[in-house]
Amino acid sequence: MVTVVKCPTCNRDVPWREDSLFKPFCSERCKQIDLGAWASESYVIPGEPVPDDDSDPENVWSKARRADG
Ligand SMILES: [Zn+2]
Numbered sequence: 001m002v003t004v005v006k007c008p009t010c011n012r013d014v015p016w017r018e019d020s021l022f023k024p025f026c027s028e029r030c031k032q033i034d035l036g037a038w039a040s041e042s043y044v045i046p047g048e049p050v051p052d053d054d055s056d057p058e059n060v061w062s063k064a065r066r067a068d069g
Pocket residue numbers: 007008009010011012025026027030
């Protein structure tokens with residue numbers, strides 16, 4: 001009896017065998033697609049953008065005054 005799983009990428013039936021290199025995927029292509037999707041999602045970091053001090057005119061002024069001594 002052969003265990004059959006669904007390829008997570010294309011939903012194709014994939015025989016689950018010891019020598020299946022890409023399980024649970026049906027092929028290397030589907031594996032790469034899934035890994036790529038995961039990697040690109042991980043780059044999206046939720047949260048507020050960090051304010052940049054140098055873009056604030058008041059901070060630029062205080063830095064300039066400090067430089068003058
Ligand atoms: Zn597939």
